[in-house]
Amino acid sequence: MDKQTILLVDDEEDLLSLWTLRLENAGYAVLTARSGEEAMAVFNASSPQLVITDLRMEKMDGMALYQAIREINTTVPVLIITAHGSIPEAVDATQKGVFAFLTKPIDGRKLLAEIERALKTSSGSGPLATAKWRQGIISRSAVMEQLLDKVRLVARSNASVLIRGQSGTGKELLAKALHRVSERASRPFVPVNCSAIPEALLESELFGHARGSFSGAERAYEGLFRAADHGTLFLDEIGDMPLPLQVKLLRVLQERQVRPVGDTAAINVDVRIVSATHQDLEQRVKDKQFREDLYYRLNVVTLEVPSLGDRREDIPLLVEHFLGLFNRQNERTIVGFSPEAMEALLEAPWPGNIRQLQNVVEQAAALSTTDLIPVTLISSALREENVKIPSFDEARFAFGQRYLVQLLQMTGGNVARAARIADRNRTDFYKILNRHHISPHLFKNE
Numbered sequence: 479m480d481k482q483t484i485l486l487v488d489d490e491e492d493l494l495s496l497w498t499l500r501l502e503n504a505g506y507a508v509l510t511a512r513s514g515e516e517a518m519a520v521f522n523a524s525s526p527q528l529v530i531t532d533l534r535m536e537k538m539d540g541m542a543l544y545q546a547i548r549e550i551n552t553t554v555p556v557l558i559i560t561a562h563g564s565i566p567e568a569v570d571a572t573q574k575g576v577f578a579f580l581t582k583p584i585d586g587r588k589l590l591a592e593i594e595r596a597l598k599t600s601s602g603s604g605p606l607a608t609a610k611w612r613q614g615i616i617s618r619s620a621v622m623e624q625l626l627d628k629v630r631l632v633a634r635s636n637a638s639v640l641i642r643g644q645s646g647t648g649k650e651l652l653a654k655a656l657h658r659v660s661e662r663a664s665r666p667f668v669p670v671n672c673s674a675i676p677e678a679l680l681e682s683e684l685f686g687h688a689r690g691s692f693s694g695a696e697r698a699y700e701g702l703f704r705a706a707d708h709g710t711l712f713l714d715e716i717g718d719m720p721l722p723l724q725v726k727l728l729r730v731l732q733e734r735q736v737r738p739v740g741d742t743a744a745i746n747v748d749v750r751i752v753s754a755t756h757q758d759l760e761q762r763v764k765d766k767q768f769r770e771d772l773y774y775r776l777n778v779v780t781l782e783v784p785s786l787g788d789r790r791e792d793i794p795l796l797v798e799h800f801l802g803l804f805n806r807q808n809e810r811t812i813v814g815f816s817p818e819a820m821e822a823l824l825e826a827p828w829p830g831n832i833r834q835l836q837n838v839v840e841q842a843a844a845l846s847t848t849d850l851i852p853v854t855l856i857s858s859a860l861r862e863e864n865v866k867i868p869s870f871d872e873a874r875f876a877f878g879q880r881y882l883v884q885l886l887q888m889t890g891g892n893v894a895r896a897a898r899i900a901d902r903n904r905t906d907f908y909k910i911l912n913r914h915h916i917s918p919h920l921f922k923n924e
């Protein structure tokens with residue numbers, strides 16, 4: 479059996495080493511943290527079965543840590559240790575649900591007995607499962623907790639779920655968590671980015687193809703729907719799915735059968751659909767770019783992921799988490815951020831949300847020559863992040879718009895002439911102008 483893991487939190491290095499040794503000798507795996515904040519990062523990353531924390535610590539003390547843990551995990555036992563133990567504190571703590579309150583100097587045998595008692599009461603019950611499914615989602619904000627509660631509820635059904643939120647808010651992470659907490663957890667989670675696969679290939683990617691069904695199809699391919707059978711299919715950027723494919727997707731969802739390209743037989747599939755978008759799908763429906771019937775089919779339940787700007791209280795925890803990852807990957811020992819740097823992180827606008835925050839932390843950490851990352855590195859990383867390179871589609875659109883404006887200026891708004899120069903017929907050219915939101919009247923010389 480795997481060793482049970484205990485998270486030990488104390489700001490006194492000597493005590494931490496001493497207790498680590500003792501607990502390891504007693505057969506436990508031990509994780510350590512030197513502050514409440516660090517403890518939260520470790521807790522989120524590794525879901526220990528028990529937490530033992532000192533009460534008196536700077537900034538986040540033992541009780542605050544206990545409360546922060548309770549917000550994300552309602553049952554993991556927490557033992558609090560203090561040198562200044564007093565009866566009222568102990569009573570208060572245990573009334574709030576702290577498993578036990580021990581005073582220093584600690585009697586080794588007593589502590590081990592308490593640990594055993596605590597682990598016995600918690601083993602086999604839900605907390606570990608609860609913690610595991612949301613592993614990797616670092617948060618302490620109430621909005622995220624409410625969202626995760628909703629995820630857990632929704633996961634019990636097979637209802638299609640649409641996850642909405644700005645780019646980089648963690649939609650895919652949430653979809654995975656939903657899968658992990660559902661009954662389909664032991665079956666595959668298959669992500670598909672609908673905007674990254676060329677339109678011509680998307681159909682066979684999703685539904686599969688028969689051997690020889692088109693040139694290059696040397697073998698039959700089962701497709702992602704069947705790969706996700708009994709599991710979850712995550713359709714990312716669903717708003718970009720081309721209209722002809724939307725029709726086919728709707729049919730598959732209605733019939734619960736896929737028909738591979740070039741095949742006549744239909745195959746039954748049992749797939750839970752979770753889709754995600756950062757677009758305004760209702761607007762796309764109005765613009766006839768997204769089918770209304772498909773919209774309702776996919777959007778049985780909506781999960782709205784808040785932007786990072788709406789949950790700034792998560793920022794300290796997230797930066798600590800990303801810094802920890804960076805330190806481990808690069809064998810560095812950067813301790814944290816200067817107060818000014820943390821302030822800058824807390825106040826930045828974060829249009830790219832958590833993905834952007836991760837990039838900024840990594841970039842600043844990589845360039846830092848000191849143990850505390852200075853604010854200058856954060857400011858320059860934020861500046862660089864803001865110089866955003868447009869996507870290919872955005873760049874093409876911008877080029878097209880400039881080109882068309884030039885043509886119409888040259889021809890004084892004469893569409894027939896402009897179309898001739900662009901080597902398009904008039905109807906096509908009007909469509910192109912429309913797509914680029916350009917009205918030729920604006921260029922007419924009065």
Ligand SMILES: Nc1ncnc2c1ncn2[C@@H]1O[C@H](COP(=O)(O)OP(=O)(O)OP(=O)(O)O)[C@@H](O)[C@H]1O
Nearest residue numbers: 614615616644645646647648649650651756832833
């Ligand atoms: N709460 C979180 N805790 C830790 N990491 C997170 C959290 N949310 C997002 N991330 C990280 O941020 C990055 C972006 O997350 P993800 O890909 O899930 O976002 P998304 O909303 O699906 O983005 P897009 O719309 O661009 O596809 C990933 O590296 C992910 O691991």
